[in-house]
Amino acid sequence: MTRPDGLPAKTDVVVIGAGVIGLSVAFALRKEGRDVVVLDRGRAGGGASHGNCGTLTPSHALPLAQPGVISKALKWMIRRDAPLYVQPRFDPALWAWLLKFAGRCNEASVRQVGAAKARLLIDSRVRLRDWIRNEQFACEFEERGQLAVYRDDRTFTAHQANADLLREFGIRIEARSGAEARRMSPGLRADVVAGHFYPGDAEIRPDRYVAELLAAARSLGVTVLENTAVDGFVQEQTRITGVRVEAHEIGAKQVVLASGVLAPQLAGKLGIKLPIQPGKGYSVTFTAPKRAPALPLVLRERAVCVTPWASGFRLGSTMEFSGLSERLNPIRIAALKRGAAEYLEEPCGPVELEQWYGFRPMTFDDLPIIGPAPRHEGLWLAAGHGMLGMSLSAGSRYRIGSTDQSSPPSTPKMRSRDMNMLQMSANRPIAMTT
Numbered sequence: 001m002t003r004p005d006g007l008p009a010k011t012d013v014v015v016i017g018a019g020v021i022g023l024s025v026a027f028a029l030r031k032e033g034r035d036v037v038v039l040d041r042g043r044a045g046g047g048a049s050h051g052n053c054g055t056l057t058p059s060h061a062l063p064l065a066q067p068g069v070i071s072k073a074l075k076w077m078i079r080r081d082a083p084l085y086v087q088p089r090f091d092p093a094l095w096a097w098l099l100k101f102a103g104r105c106n107e108a109s110v111r112q113v114g115a116a117k118a119r120l121l122i123d124s125r126v127r128l129r130d131w132i133r134n135e136q137f138a139c140e141f142e143e144r145g146q147l148a149v150y151r152d153d154r155t156f157t158a159h160q161a162n163a164d165l166l167r168e169f170g171i172r173i174e175a176r177s178g179a180e181a182r183r184m185s186p187g188l189r190a191d192v193v194a195g196h197f198y199p200g201d202a203e204i205r206p207d208r209y210v211a212e213l214l215a216a217a218r219s220l221g222v223t224v225l226e227n228t229a230v231d232g233f234v235q236e237q238t239r240i241t242g243v244r245v246e247a248h249e250i251g252a253k254q255v256v257l258a259s260g261v262l263a264p265q266l267a268g269k270l271g272i273k274l275p276i277q278p279g280k281g282y283s284v285t286f287t288a289p290k291r292a293p294a295l296p297l298v299l300r301e302r303a304v305c306v307t308p309w310a311s312g313f314r315l316g317s318t319m320e321f322s323g324l325s326e327r328l329n330p331i332r333i334a335a336l337k338r339g340a341a342e343y344l345e346e347p348c349g350p351v352e353l354e355q356w357y358g359f360r361p362m363t364f365d366d367l368p369i370i371g372p373a374p375r376h377e378g379l380w381l382a383a384g385h386g387m388l389g390m391s392l393s394a395g396s397r398y399r400i401g402s403t404d405q406s407s408p409p410s411t412p413k414m415r416s417r418d419m420n421m422l423q424m425s426a427n428r429p430i431a432m433t434t
């Protein structure tokens, strides 16, 4: 079989997946002098990194697995427009994952995971800003914070405990009255009763950010090949020495698995079980309405995220555990618009530009899986970034990079039965050796 154009016989590092995670890893490694080839089965940036909400949010450090979530999810199983939906179907892997998730719905775990994630998020937030500034990425980056708004005093009160916990982790949070929230972001309806302002949060236009990262990586000499699916690994006993693309091999000193929600499929070929399930989310993008919010918003009771940019306006969210279903469910899009209309005087822009869905790579404990594979030398994992892959992206390379190990964010020690890969590798410095 003829070798496809541009497919090298060997390189230094192969990165599988050109989403925000794979590209961040590739960009950072190239900056450190490594030769990097990135392979993507489709279009670079065409996966979950395309139409997400683009908020950079250390304020979202607490996991989805919280006390009370399971009973809510069970109630919502009969509501097709619920913000969190588990499709009732026979899927042993999903139910095993949900069982582990349920085991994490307690205060001790929320604290433990929140502390670890806050450190990663704060670290990544700073690195992202530095990359954007230094490389002059045109991606509508704004550091104006985020405002969560409430229509019900009881929801606001219920969120106080989480706000206090986040403050312990170093996240700045300012409580606002309804009137103050409206002054900060005109266009909020009169029945918004309170808000939480997170001054440390920021936003980007995600598709533009990824396009800029891709261009920067290429201009530094990273080879990025699209429509090039990796089918498996080349190995010498337990050492990974390359990847396979159809009948061809690419030799590499290291391979980084950054294929998002599909990472378990490839890892499975090596007997590695990655605890990742697709958490399907939706977004709808408009041209900017006249009274667009002045800040990114979280519409708390409806769990809708609103991101206003100069170039447009996006409503996004919903978490659906329905496998890798490729259906763009109109009920979900309608629920986003209906939710926004409860909080915003002008919930939609004049022209609808795009309806979209993407799969968040969700781990049961909401911690990403970053570091060397436990039993396969030469293989590195960078997957499972869940609801916060944009926010965690620049920090994810940090734990994979070879030289910069100053004050790495540490993560908690956990009992072995609770471990995911992050915790396995977290309490020792990680250096990618050549």
Ligand SMILES: Cc1cc2nc3c(=O)[nH]c(=O)nc-3n(C[C@H](O)[C@H](O)[C@H](O)COP(=O)(O)OP(=O)(O)OC[C@H]3O[C@@H](n4cnc5c(N)ncnc54)[C@H](O)[C@@H]3O)c2cc1C
Residues within 6 Å of the ligand: 016, 017, 018, 019, 020, 021, 022, 039, 040, 041, 042, 043, 044, 045, 046, 047, 048, 049, 050, 051, 052, 053, 054, 055, 056, 057, 228, 229, 230, 231, 258, 259, 260, 261, 262, 263, 266, 279, 280, 281, 282, 283, 305, 316, 317, 318, 357, 358, 359, 360, 361, 383, 384, 385, 386, 387, 388, 389, 390, 391, 392
């Ligand atoms: C509705 C929604 C809103 C969100 N909002 C936010 C937000 O506001 N802030 C935030 O931080 N995060 C947000 N996220 C989460 C974020 O989008 C993801 O965490 C992030 O995009 C994951 O990046 P990734 O690179 O791991 O995956 P992807 O972007 O999916 O990239 C993985 C790539 O791997 C490729 N691939 C897969 N298998 C192979 C193979 N065998 N060979 C070669 N290539 C392969 C795929 O084609 C894909 O391009 C949101 C997600 C959704 C769905």
